[in-house]
Amino acid sequence: MAEKGAEDSGRGDGMKGRQVLMTGATGYIGRELARRLLEAGAEVGVVTADPAQARDILGVGVPCWGREECLADGGPLEGRRLLLHAGFARPYAGEAEIARSLEFTGRLFARAAEARIPAVLLLSSRSVYGRATPPPWSEESPPAPSNPYGEAKFASEVMLGMVRRFSPLTRTCAVRLGTVSGGGEGLVDVFVLSRFVLAALRGDRIRIFGGSQEFDILDLRDAADALARLVREPAANWRPVYNLGSPVSQKIRHLAERAVALAAEHGRRGSVITTEPAGPDRTPRYGMDCARFCGGLGWRPLRSLDDTIRSLIEYYLPRLK
Numbered sequence: 001m002a003e004k005g006a007e008d009s010g011r012g013d014g015m016k017g018r019q020v021l022m023t024g025a026t027g028y029i030g031r032e033l034a035r036r037l038l039e040a041g042a043e044v045g046v047v048t049a050d051p052a053q054a055r056d057i058l059g060v061g062v063p064c065w066g067r068e069e070c071l072a073d074g075g076p077l078e079g080r081r082l083l084l085h086a087g088f089a090r091p092y093a094g095e096a097e098i099a100r101s102l103e104f105t106g107r108l109f110a111r112a113a114e115a116r117i118p119a120v121l122l123l124s125s126r127s128v129y130g131r132a133t134p135p136p137w138s139e140e141s142p143p144a145p146s147n148p149y150g151e152a153k154f155a156s157e158v159m160l161g162m163v164r165r166f167s168p169l170t171r172t173c174a175v176r177l178g179t180v181s182g183g184g185e186g187l188v189d190v191f192v193l194s195r196f197v198l199a200a201l202r203g204d205r206i207r208i209f210g211g212s213q214e215f216d217i218l219d220l221r222d223a224a225d226a227l228a229r230l231v232r233e234p235a236a237n238w239r240p241v242y243n244l245g246s247p248v249s250q251k252i253r254h255l256a257e258r259a260v261a262l263a264a265e266h267g268r269r270g271s272v273i274t275t276e277p278a279g280p281d282r283t284p285r286y287g288m289d290c291a292r293f294c295g296g297l298g299w300r301p302l303r304s305l306d307d308t309i310r311s312l313i314e315y316y317l318p319r320l321k
Helices: 028-039 051-058 067-071 095-114 148-166 192-202 220-232 252-264 291-297 305-320
Strands: 019-023 043-047 082-085 119-125 171-177 179-181 206-209 214-219 241-244 249-251 273-276
Touching: 019 028, 028 043, 028 051, 028 220, 043 051, 043 067, 067 095, 082 095, 095 148, 119 148, 119 220, 148 171, 171 220, 179 220, 192 206, 192 214, 192 252, 192 305, 206 252, 214 220, 214 252, 214 305, 220 241, 220 291, 220 305, 241 291, 249 252, 252 273, 252 305
Parallel strands: 019 043, 019 082, 082 119, 119 171, 171 241, 179 214, 206 273
Antiparallel strands: 214 249
């Protein structure tokens, strides 16, 4: 299969007219992905808690349904070719929201099995691996989630397996997504890179605890393009599970140094990096083996760490004035 970079990974005749029913289209990753699919000619419908907000974000021409409408007999699952479940509460939303997301996932997948939808794609998380084994994790690494979010994501994957059991002709796929960063609507400042960029732009001190932590960071645009590439691929070619992340891990101090250096290009100076002793939970290493996705789909990420930081700077600068 010919290798494709991120810039063309969602384009081509394979996307034209493809019917996709999507949750999470108003989220940080979801809205970037939805726009990629729409630009490529897919027929995207959206299931959301707030249809009016979805129309404001994606355009009034995009059909939107509430969650209960989606689950009803004769709802949008009937006749759709692909269900893309990207909507799920993030860890910062708290355990109650995560539980509600999991409950809806179970109902959604049960309805998808009843409707015999041909393909179901789930955005899962690297969090399913936990810390029981060291990175880089492959798809064959044993799941061992260590927090409620990881447990809920793995439970969602188990539910996805039940769709295959009750609807044997349905093809399913779970994508275990790593850390995604970059400027984009819906961004919530919870990841260290976003916080470093904000601190550098404000001239604030950046405190690093330890310094040996490593993160694999996939640019938001690359993530959206990779997922669009998977949607374009015939579901018969999908593997049941893919890892999707950056092939390169970066030390936390390097993230801070690049944030400070690139902020200086915009005249934002004064930020100082300090290092302090790490606590017991501040020495994580993250990384996944993504060879199955990159090799099987002929895809590779194109954006560098500096590209990601620049996109964050472009996103934040107008908001700091």
